[in-house]
Amino acid sequence: MKTDGEIRIFLAATSGGHLTEGLALFGGLSGTKLIVFSEYGPRMETLDCEHYGYRRIKSPVLTMIPSFFKSLYLIAKTRPDWVVTTGAECGTAAILAAKLLFRKTIFVETASRYRTKTMSAKICYPLVDHFYVQTQEGLAIFGKKAEYIGGILA
Template structure:
């Protein structure tokens, strides 16, 4: 009987958790970002083309999106240089860059990547708790998954409603990236840059080429 009671309690807890997750993802915050002024945005940059694409997106953001914080993988030196050069070219001095462990290195085994992702999540949770952004903007690097999960945890715990905006990379024509597949059901706004992806994924929004 005691075992049945414990199992029942666990099932109830799982149900409540999933219900809360559904509400957070489907409804988001009652106070939408920008409704009361500036929007603090956390931008997740990735190595190579991901960083170039995300900076082109940031370049067209309204001045309303301020302050801006960036998250990069701790082994990604090139992205930090690109971000600093980009912000300097705009004459901006109020931005911050934070590092988290990389979720998965190139050619890393899937088993070991689970552990590295959990490590990245353990660093992302306190970072998101400290920053509490209004919006997380990302476009596919593996680093964005633990960051977005950490943002959802804030909402699940009732600490801060964070809007997740995912823009799939322009190089993804027929299929979503792994990060895209993981975050497709969790993002509040999921944008794709090819109409074929919009047809395959009904939740996705197609606005044409963004970068």
């Protein structure tokens, strides 16, 4: 249940670097309720927030399909103000689900990709409300919609 002034953020990120960057965005942020959607694994059990998982299938495309339907269900259930992703298959699926449910969306391109676009970024760029890059080079690659926020983990 949403309390007065609380902003609900649904963070969708695969485990590893994507999740690390996503969690760094909201670490210690007051007035927010963080809801994490990521792969099942040992790290999920250590999260100190509401979290949901999915099982990764060998193919990223095959992983996106069940991730989309689970995201659709979870976003409808948790009713976040913002759906945020740092990329990869569950993030792309969550952005697609969020747009169907008329939720505001943010995509943060990973810092490790500064010369080329990730597949997730290519798909999500025209869909999201805000698109952020962590490198100056990312501004030239993506164009007008991209906004530079600096390195999250710097």
